[in-house]
Amino acid sequence: MGVSEDRFQVLIAGGGVAALEAGLALQQLAGERVKLTFLAPDPDFVYRPMVVREPFGFATARRYPLDEIVRDLNGELVVDRFASVEPDSQVVHTEGGAALRYDALLLALGARIRPRFDHAITLDDRQLDDQLHGLIQDVEGGYVRTLAFLVPDPTPWPLPVYELAMMTAGRARDSGMDLTAIVVTPEDAPLAVFGAPVSQAVGELLAQSGVDTVTSAHAEVSAPGRVLVHPGGQVLEVDRIVALPQLFGPPTPGITKSTPDGFIAVDAHSRVRGVEGIFAAGDATDFPLKHGGIAAQQADAAAQAIAALAGAGVEPRPLAPVIHGVLLGGPKPLYLRAHITGGHGLSSTVSENAPDAHPAKIEARYLAPYLIERERRTGSLR
Numbered sequence: 001m002g003v004s005e006d007r008f009q010v011l012i013a014g015g016g017v018a019a020l021e022a023g024l025a026l027q028q029l030a031g032e033r034v035k036l037t038f039l040a041p042d043p044d045f046v047y048r049p050m051v052v053r054e055p056f057g058f059a060t061a062r063r064y065p066l067d068e069i070v071r072d073l074n075g076e077l078v079v080d081r082f083a084s085v086e087p088d089s090q091v092v093h094t095e096g097g098a099a100l101r102y103d104a105l106l107l108a109l110g111a112r113i114r115p116r117f118d119h120a121i122t123l124d125d126r127q128l129d130d131q132l133h134g135l136i137q138d139v140e141g142g143y144v145r146t147l148a149f150l151v152p153d154p155t156p157w158p159l160p161v162y163e164l165a166m167m168t169a170g171r172a173r174d175s176g177m178d179l180t181a182i183v184v185t186p187e188d189a190p191l192a193v194f195g196a197p198v199s200q201a202v203g204e205l206l207a208q209s210g211v212d213t214v215t216s217a218h219a220e221v222s223a224p225g226r227v228l229v230h231p232g233g234q235v236l237e238v239d240r241i242v243a244l245p246q247l248f249g250p251p252t253p254g255i256t257k258s259t260p261d262g263f264i265a266v267d268a269h270s271r272v273r274g275v276e277g278i279f280a281a282g283d284a285t286d287f288p289l290k291h292g293g294i295a296a297q298q299a300d301a302a303a304q305a306i307a308a309l310a311g312a313g314v315e316p317r318p319l320a321p322v323i324h325g326v327l328l329g330g331p332k333p334l335y336l337r338a339h340i341t342g343g344h345g346l347s348s349t350v351s352e353n354a355p356d357a358h359p360a361k362i363e364a365r366y367l368a369p370y371l372i373e374r375e376r377r378t379g380s381l382r
C-alpha cells in the first residue's frame with residue numbers, strides 16, 4: 001500500500017515481545033494515523049519460554065517470521081541493528097549505516113547476557129539445547145549424580161531454573177538414576193516475587209520433585225564443581241553447575257542511562273527519562289523484573305502514550321504491573337499470578353487449572369491473541 005509521508009512515524013527498534021506488542025497495540029489504538037517501522041536484526045520472533053523444553057526432546061520453541069508479522073501490521077521491516085540515536089534531530093543510526101527519521105521511537109532491544117560464575121554452564125536460551133543435551137545424557141547415564149543450579153543477584157526471571165531443575169530430576173528418576181539437584185538462590189523463597197502463597201506451592205512441588213532449594217543465599221564458584229554458599233560458608237561439592245546469566249542493558253548511545261548495568265530509565269508511561277519522543281519497554285529498561293508479561297505491559301503503556309502523541313484521542317494509563325507464570329516440570333503445570341508492588345507480589349494466586357483454553361507463557365494483551373489467531377490461520381493450532 002502507498003505510504004503517506006504525513007503519517008506519524010513510529011520507529012520500533014527490536015523484534016521481541018515488547019516490540020511486537022507495541023506494534024499490535026498501536027495498530028489498534030492509532031490505526032492509519034501511524035506508520036510503523038521495525039528495526040530488527042533477526043529473521044524470527046522466538047517464543048523464548050518454551051526453549052527450556054528443547055534439551056528434553058520436546059518440539060523446538062515456536063519461531064514466527066518477523067517479516068510476515070510486520071506485513072500483518074502494514075509496517076515496514078528494516079533488517080539491521082540500532083546503533084545510536086540523535087534525540088535533537090530525531091534520527092536513529094543503524095549499524096548498516098542507514099539514518100531513520102522518527103516522530104516517536106520505541107527502544108525494545110532486550111537485555112544482554114554475561115556469565116556470572118566461572119566453571120558453570122551459563123544458560124543462553126539461543127542455544128539451550130546444545131548447552132544441555134550432553135548434560136541430560138550424562139544424568140540419564142548416571143555420570144552426573146549431583147547438580148547445582150545457581151541464580152545470580154540481581155536475579156533475572158528465575159522461573160526457567162526451577163523448571164530445568166524439576167525436568168532434570170524427573171529425567172533422572174525415569175532413567176532409574178539417583179540425582180541430587182540443588183537450586184541456590186538469593187530469593188527469600190522460590191519465586192518470591194509472586195508472594196508467599198505461590199512460593200509455598202512451588203516449594204512443595206520442588207520438594208515432591210526431588211529438588212532441594214537453598215534460599216537467601218549467594219553462591220560463589222571457587223573451582224570446578226565447588227560451590228561456596230554465603231552466608232554460612234557451606235561448600236557444595238557437585239558434578240556439574242548450571243547458572244542463570246547476569247543481565248545488563250543494551251548499548252544505546254544518545255540515551256542517558258540510569259543503572260550501572262546500563263538499563264534505560266523509564267517512567268510509568270515508558271517514556272525515557274530526560275528525552276522527548278523516545279520510549280523504551282521490556283528487558284532493556286530499568287524495571288527490575290525481566291519478564292515477558294511486564295515487557296508487554298510496558299509496551300502497551302508506551303503505545304498508549306505514542307497514540308496520544310499521534311492525535312488518536314487515547315488516554316495514556318500508567319503501568320500497573322501484574323506478573324503471570326506457568327511453571328512446567330511438575331506432574332501438572334502450575335498457573336501463577338500476582339500484582340507487583342515494590343519487589344514482591346500482592347494478591348497472588350496459584351492454580352492447577354488453566355485460566356483459559358489457550359494459556360500463554362507470556363501474557364500479552366495484543367500479542368497473545370494475535371499468535372493464537374495466526375496459528376489458527378496457518379493450521380498449527382488444534
Ligand SMILES: Cc1cc2nc3c(=O)[nH]c(=O)nc-3n(C[C@H](O)[C@H](O)[C@H](O)COP(=O)(O)OP(=O)(O)OC[C@H]3O[C@@H](n4cnc5c(N)ncnc54)[C@H](O)[C@@H]3O)c2cc1C
Nearest residue numbers: 014015016017018049081082109110282283290291292293
Ligand atoms: C529461558 C527463558 C524463559 C522465560 N520464560 C518466561 C515466561 O514463562 N514468561 C514470561 O513472561 N517471560 C519469560 N521469560 C522472559 C521473557 O522472555 C523476556 O522478558 C522477554 O523476551 C523480554 O522481551 P523484550 O522484547 O524486552 O526482549 P527480547 O525478547 O530479548 O527481544 C529483544 C529484541 O531486540 C532485538 N535486538 C537486539 N539488539 C538489537 C539492535 N541493536 N537493534 C535492533 N534490534 C535489536 C533482538 O533481535 C530481539 O528481537 C523467559 C526468558 C528466558 C530466557
